[in-house]
Amino acid sequence: MTRFINLTGTLVTEPKVIKQVPTMLYVPILTVDGQTIHCLVVLHALDFLYRARANAKIAVYGHYNQRHQFVINKYFVQAQVS
Numbered sequence: 548m549t550r551f552i553n554l555t556g557t558l559v560t561e562p563k564v565i566k567q568v569p570t571m572l573y574v575p576i577l578t579v580d581g582q583t584i585h586c587l588v589v590l591h592a593l594d595f596l597y598r599a600r601a602n603a604k605i606a607v608y609g610h611y612n613q614r615h616q617f618v619i620n621k622y623f624v625q626a627q628v629s
Contacts, residue, residue: 551620555579555606558624562588562599572596574619576605586617598624 556578563573570592576584586607588595599605604625609618 549610551608551610552617553606553608554584554617556584556604558599558601558603558605559583561601562596564596570596574599576607584617586619587612588619588622590620591622595619595622595624 554576556576559575559577565571565573565587569589572588572592572595574586574588574595576586578584586609606623607619608621610620612618
């Protein structure tokens with residue numbers, strides 16, 4: 548049974564493309580409690596790549612896969628004010 552988890556934190560760096568087809572991104576997130584979580588984004592990866600910037604505040608919803616990698620299913624990136 549898949550257990551879904553909510554996380555909030557800050558993006559450590561810009562997202563990195565690790566696979567082109569299907570588009571897969573790697574994103575490290577520094578959580579509120581100071582822990583760094585290494586995440587994968589597959590669903591809506593291009594939209595995530597467009598919205599996410601380094602040091603942006605983020606809230607994610609996802610699960611750990613069989614390889615113990617956190618896979619993001621839903622996300623919210625706080626808009627940057629320019």
